[in-house]
Amino acid sequence: MKAQLTEVLWLDEHQEISLAQLAELSGLSETELRELTGYGLLPSVDAASVEPSYRAECVVTARTAFRLRKDMELNMEGLALVLSLLERMHGLETRLKDLTARSPAGSGL
Numbered sequence: 001m002k003a004q005l006t007e008v009l010w011l012d013e014h015q016e017i018s019l020a021q022l023a024e025l026s027g028l029s030e031t032e033l034r035e036l037t038g039y040g041l042l043p044s045v046d047a048a049s050v051e052p053s054y055r056a057e058c059v060v061t062a063r064t065a066f067r068l069r070k071d072m073e074l075n076m077e078g079l080a081l082v083l084s085l086l087e088r089m090h091g092l093e094t095r096l097k098d099l100t101a102r103s104p105a106g107s108g109l
Helices: 019-026 030-038 058-072 076-102
Strands: 016-018 053-055
Touching (some): 016 019, 019 030, 019 058, 030 058, 030 076, 058 076
Antiparallel strands (some): 016 053
16 A cells, blocks of 8 residues: 655635745646736736735635646636636625525525
């Protein structure tokens, strides 16, 4: 039996990380991350800064982008579109859950 060691890093979602750290954690290059930032999918903490920094919660989006790019062989425009649609879908699901919780029936539509 062969054991595989994995390094674990615990991030607080409000913690700030650098572009280089985000690249290392996500598998995407700094250029790809800058492109996604340009599309508005990875908001930097200070848009006016020369070297962007990100909230740690962006790691999830960046890792998703890496997997989508690798698995589906998407170019950056396609990747940006898919990520945008996924973000919108998650927002709508959250909104639906909130509305369902507030309805008098509780769980039925």
